[in-house]
Amino acid sequence: MNLRLPPPLRHLVKRLLPLVAETPAYIVGGTLRDLLLGRPIKDLDLVLPVPPSLLGPRIAQGLQGKYVPLAPNMGRVVIPYQGHNAQIDLHHLTTTLEEDLLHRDFTIDAMAVPLALAWRKDDILDPTGGLLDLAHRKVRLVSKGAFQEDPIRLLRGIRLATELDFHLDDATAQAIARHHHLLTQTAPERQRDELVRILATDRAGQALKLMDELGLLATLLPELGPARGFPQPPKHYWDVLGHLLATVSFLDSILAPHVPMEHESLRQMLWDTLGPPADGLRAYLDEEMGPDVPRRALIKLGGLLHDVAKPHTSTVDDKGRRRFLGHEKRGAEVAKQIMSRLCFSRRQSDFVAIMVEAHLRPMHMSQQGLPTARAIFRFFRGCGEAAQAVLLLSLADHLATVGPQVDLHHWRRHIELVRYIILEGQREELASPPKLITGHDVMEALGIPQGPLVGHILRVVQEAQAVGEVRTREEALALARRLAAAQLSAPSGRT
Incomplete structure (x- = not known):
C-alpha cells in the first residue's frame, strides 16, 4: 500500500518540510486516520521531539500564519488555507514515539508516520493494531x-x-x-x-x-433521567425518552437526504411538497451559530430537549387522561439551565430554549384551519431566527409521535401547513413592513415620555400594519393615540 497526500494538503506540507528539516516530525492521530480512510483533511496533527515554543513561531513565520501556545507541551499554528484557517497542532514528544502512541485513546488514532509527501505501508508505526481496526x-x-x-x-x-x-x-x-x-x-x-x-x-x-x-x-444530561419509561397518552408510540430519541433520529433523516430512512417516501414527500421554501431551509441549515457549532446540531439538541419537562408537569384527570400542561415553558427553563451548564453562548442558549417553548405553536395556531396572518406574524416575531427550526421540529415531532403508524394523508397535511407558514412569513408585508412611525413620532404626537409604553405601541402598530389593518402614517398615529388612551386610563397604567 502506497500513501500520498491529497493535492491541497500536499502543497502545504511541501512548504512545511523545509521549516522542520532538522527535526524529526511525525503525522499522528486523526490526520493520519483520515488520510488512511480517504476522508477530507484540513488540519495537521504533528509530534516533535522539541517543545512547540521553539519551532512553532518559525513555522508560523514561514507559512505567514500565527503561533498560539496552548500548554507547556502543546502549540498551534493557524494559517490561511483555501479560504479558511487551517491548524497545525504541535505536540512535544517527551518519551519515545511508541510510548506516546501507547498512551493515546483509541487504536485508530494511535498510529504515526514521518512527515513526508508519500509513504509505504511499512513506514506506518502501528503498535496497537490500528490498521486492522480501520479495516474492520x-x-x-x-x-x-x-x-x-x-x-x-x-x-x-x-x-x-x-x-x-x-x-x-x-x-x-x-x-x-x-x-x-x-x-x-x-x-x-x-x-x-x-x-x-x-x-x-x-x-x-x-x-x-x-x-x-x-x-x-x-x-x-441527568435532566433526561425521569423521561425514561415515563408514559404518554395512547396516541404516542414511545414513552417520553423514546419519543425524544426518535425525534432526533427523524431530524437526522429529514435534514440529511442521503441518510437511509425506513420510509423513504416520507422524506421525498416532504421536500417535494415544500417546493420553493426547501432551498431556503437548506441554506438555513448550513449556517453556523458560532465557531464549529452548526445550526443543524442545535436543532437536534432542541429536538432532544423539547419534552424534557413532561415528567414534571404530568397530571391525570378524572377520566384517566394524561396531560402535560405548561411543559413547553418549564422545558424552556430546563433547556436554558442545561445550555448554561455546558457553556453555550447566549445566542445558542436562546435558540434552543425558544425551540422548546414554541414547539407546539405551529399546531396550536392551526387548530381552526390555516393560521391567520396575525398568528404567523406573531410566530416569526416571537421565535426570531429559531422560527424555521421550530417548524422542522414540528415535522419530526409528528413522526416521532406516531412512529411506524404514520398516516401519509396526515403527514402531507402537516407538510402543507409548514409550507404555508413559511410562504406567508416571507411576504414582504409580514417579513419586513416599512416603518410608518417611529418612537420619536409617538412621543411627539402623544406627548408621552420615552418608556415601555412607546415600545408597546410600536409593536402593536407594526402587527396591525403587517396584517393589513393599518396602511398609512395617519392610520398608524390614530391607532397609537387609541392605544395610549386605553393604557393611560387603565387603573394600573400597565402595558
Whole structure:
C-alpha cells in the first residue's frame, strides 16, 4: 500500500518540510486516520521531539500564519488555507514515539508516520493494531486505563464511531458502561464540544441511543433521567425518552437526504411538497451559530430537549387522561439551565430554549384551519431566527409521535401547513413592513415620555400594519393615540 497526500494538503506540507528539516516530525492521530480512510483533511496533527515554543513561531513565520501556545507541551499554528484557517497542532514528544502512541485513546488514532509527501505501508508505526481496526471499522481502546486518564474519551469514542460509521468493540462498550460516571470530572466546555460534534453527524439519534444504553446520556444530561419509561397518552408510540430519541433520529433523516430512512417516501414527500421554501431551509441549515457549532446540531439538541419537562408537569384527570400542561415553558427553563451548564453562548442558549417553548405553536395556531396572518406574524416575531427550526421540529415531532403508524394523508397535511407558514412569513408585508412611525413620532404626537409604553405601541402598530389593518402614517398615529388612551386610563397604567 502506497500513501500520498491529497493535492491541497500536499502543497502545504511541501512548504512545511523545509521549516522542520532538522527535526524529526511525525503525522499522528486523526490526520493520519483520515488520510488512511480517504476522508477530507484540513488540519495537521504533528509530534516533535522539541517543545512547540521553539519551532512553532518559525513555522508560523514561514507559512505567514500565527503561533498560539496552548500548554507547556502543546502549540498551534493557524494559517490561511483555501479560504479558511487551517491548524497545525504541535505536540512535544517527551518519551519515545511508541510510548506516546501507547498512551493515546483509541487504536485508530494511535498510529504515526514521518512527515513526508508519500509513504509505504511499512513506514506506518502501528503498535496497537490500528490498521486492522480501520479495516474492520472498529473503535477500540488502546489500554484499560484510557478512560481514567481522560474521561472525555467516553464521549469521544461515541463521537468517533458516529462520525466514521464504525462500531465500538465489545470491550470498549463495556468499559464505557462501567466508567460513564467519570464524565462528570471533565470540563463542561469539552462535554459541549463533543456533544455538538455528535449532533452534527447524520447519525445523531443512533449515537444518543447508544449513549443511553451505556449510561452515558443520563450522566451528560441527568435532566433526561425521569423521561425514561415515563408514559404518554395512547396516541404516542414511545414513552417520553423514546419519543425524544426518535425525534432526533427523524431530524437526522429529514435534514440529511442521503441518510437511509425506513420510509423513504416520507422524506421525498416532504421536500417535494415544500417546493420553493426547501432551498431556503437548506441554506438555513448550513449556517453556523458560532465557531464549529452548526445550526443543524442545535436543532437536534432542541429536538432532544423539547419534552424534557413532561415528567414534571404530568397530571391525570378524572377520566384517566394524561396531560402535560405548561411543559413547553418549564422545558424552556430546563433547556436554558442545561445550555448554561455546558457553556453555550447566549445566542445558542436562546435558540434552543425558544425551540422548546414554541414547539407546539405551529399546531396550536392551526387548530381552526390555516393560521391567520396575525398568528404567523406573531410566530416569526416571537421565535426570531429559531422560527424555521421550530417548524422542522414540528415535522419530526409528528413522526416521532406516531412512529411506524404514520398516516401519509396526515403527514402531507402537516407538510402543507409548514409550507404555508413559511410562504406567508416571507411576504414582504409580514417579513419586513416599512416603518410608518417611529418612537420619536409617538412621543411627539402623544406627548408621552420615552418608556415601555412607546415600545408597546410600536409593536402593536407594526402587527396591525403587517396584517393589513393599518396602511398609512395617519392610520398608524390614530391607532397609537387609541392605544395610549386605553393604557393611560387603565387603573394600573400597565402595558
